Amino acid sequence: MTHDTRPLSQDVFYARSNAVPLPLIVRAEGVRMWDDEGTDYIDVSSGPVVSNIGHGNKRVAAAMAQQAETMDFAYSRVSRHQPNIDLVTRISRLAGPGYERVCLASGGSEAMEIAIKFLRQYVVATGRPEKRKIITLMPSYHGGTIAMLGITGDDDLDTFIDGFAIPAEHIPAPFQYRVPDNHTSQTWRMSCADALDQKITELGADNVLAFVVEPIGGLATGAMPMEEDYANRIRDICTRHGIFLVYDEILCGAGRTGQFLASHRYPDAQADLVVLAKGLAAGYAPLGAMLAPANMVDHLSDLTGFNFSHTYNANPITCATALAVLDEYDRDNLFDAARERGAYLRRLLDSLAEKHACIGDIRGDGLLMAVELVADRNSKTSYPGDFLPTEQVRAFGLQHGLIIYSRRTANGRNGDWFMVAPPLTITEQECDELAERLDATLTDLTAAGLVHMALEVAS
Numbered sequence: 001m002t003h004d005t006r007p008l009s010q011d012v013f014y015a016r017s018n019a020v021p022l023p024l025i026v027r028a029e030g031v032r033m034w035d036d037e038g039t040d041y042i043d044v045s046s047g048p049v050v051s052n053i054g055h056g057n058k059r060v061a062a063a064m065a066q067q068a069e070t071m072d073f074a075y076s077r078v079s080r081h082q083p084n085i086d087l088v089t090r091i092s093r094l095a096g097p098g099y100e101r102v103c104l105a106s107g108g109s110e111a112m113e114i115a116i117k118f119l120r121q122y123v124v125a126t127g128r129p130e131k132r133k134i135i136t137l138m139p140s141y142h143g144g145t146i147a148m149l150g151i152t153g154d155d156d157l158d159t160f161i162d163g164f165a166i167p168a169e170h171i172p173a174p175f176q177y178r179v180p181d182n183h184t185s186q187t188w189r190m191s192c193a194d195a196l197d198q199k200i201t202e203l204g205a206d207n208v209l210a211f212v213v214e215p216i217g218g219l220a221t222g223a224m225p226m227e228e229d230y231a232n233r234i235r236d237i238c239t240r241h242g243i244f245l246v247y248d249e250i251l252c253g254a255g256r257t258g259q260f261l262a263s264h265r266y267p268d269a270q271a272d273l274v275v276l277a278k279g280l281a282a283g284y285a286p287l288g289a290m291l292a293p294a295n296m297v298d299h300l301s302d303l304t305g306f307n308f309s310h311t312y313n314a315n316p317i318t319c320a321t322a323l324a325v326l327d328e329y330d331r332d333n334l335f336d337a338a339r340e341r342g343a344y345l346r347r348l349l350d351s352l353a354e355k356h357a358c359i360g361d362i363r364g365d366g367l368l369m370a371v372e373l374v375a376d377r378n379s380k381t382s383y384p385g386d387f388l389p390t391e392q393v394r395a396f397g398l399q400h401g402l403i404i405y406s407r408r409t410a411n412g413r414n415g416d417w418f419m420v421a422p423p424l425t426i427t428e429q430e431c432d433e434l435a436e437r438l439d440a441t442l443t444d445l446t447a448a449g450l451v452h453m454a455l456e457v458a459s
């Protein structure tokens with residue numbers, strides 16, 4: 001074993017074999033970040049799709065400082081505070097009817113746990129304790145706590161989970177880029193929706209608590225959007241069987257797709273609960289939220305109450321930060337910007353696809369997109385596993401001034417992609433610059449891929 005020479009930042013815990021360099025970021029403003037040598041980068045994916053309002057916002061920083069000076073902490077079990085009241089009122093108003101109650105958390109995984117625990121406590125309190133099973137998509141990602149790794153759809157985790165966490169039941173994700181030979185994309189996604197019906201029947205509806213799904217995926221599916229007919233079908237199936245439908249909007253919610261909730265695009269397929277995080281405080285403070293209807297929360301409150309909390313739930317500085325972040329959404333019309341700049345950037349990516357055959361697919365909505373990389377566009381064949389295109393694109397991106405969020409998931413079985421989700425504050429000129437830098441990045445990636453595959457044939 002060699003001695004680790006890496007500085008003691010968080011990455012000492014990650015695999016040493018991950019050879020993509022990590023720049024030491026010392027400053028960030030708008031869509032840009034600078035390292036300690038003064039090199040500037042465009043934040044192509046807003047970190048892991050977090051920095052929705054861009055970096056270095058002075059108004060948000062001032063609101064954080066002011067709250068810290070006025071009242072740093074007040075515990076929600078023994079007191080109330082105004083930033084909590086103002087924030088949940090505002091989130092609930094933005095989310096609309098059906099989401100009158102908002103439980104705050106310190107991040108996405110914690111908020112997902114709250115959603116599942118809330119449903120479990122609800123069925124226990126209302127006399128249906130046999131409802132335990134959770135259904136999710138394969139692949140999917142729902143968080144990094146032990147319970148959320150259990151429900152995440154990633155079969156590489158099988159050994160880790162086995163006998164250790166409670167695994168969810170899985171149904172296939174309705175990928176639209178590659179569909180089985182006997183299907184069109186429409187019949188395939190409907191058959192994926194019907195798999196939910198079959199799974200519930202197989203498990204017995206009385207044993208199933210919830211179906212958890214992302215309206216638009218993140219890294220696990222490469223921004224795979226859930227089409228409206230699929231959403232309507234799964235809503236109908238859940239209603240018919242008395243199963244709760246939970247939308248995990250941790251990554252796709254809070255404005256990324258041009259509306260507060262990504263699921264606002266399905267007027268007839270509203271979830272029972274929605275979970276938000278990332279863009280809500282946009283990286284300025286750790287925050288997550290579970291959105292629930294008044295009737296369920298108040299009913300449970302009359303019975304046992306929802307009795308699980310965390311010390312930092314509704315932290316005043318976090319609440320004040322999120323209120324200031326939401327002000328920025330209003331001030332700069334960032335929901336409209338997500339739609340308009342998303343369409344603009346999509347056109348630029350489409351032009352890049354004409355030039356770069358390594359672009360197999362571009363998918364997503366608003367400013368939440370992913371680009372799938374392929375070795376052969378006609379056959380949709382992925383790059384060889386040992387080429388690791390997801391790491392190559394990051395490495396070449398750094399050389400051309402781009403920080404890109406990308407990492408191989410499911411060992412590449414579903415394909416390889418990287419996230420294109422810059423801050424919603426990005427201008428058209430900055431989109432042009434991003435596309436120019438991406439053009440150079442993909443030129444290098446294609447050349448490296450050809451060399452790699454030629455060497456493979458030769459050996």
Ligand SMILES: Cc1ncc(COP(=O)(O)O)c(C=O)c1O
Nearest residue numbers: 107108109141142143218250251
């Ligand atoms: C869809 C989805 N669910 C849950 C999570 C977990 O959120 P967090 O990392 O804030 O715990 C993530 C994070 O990437 C996510 O994208």
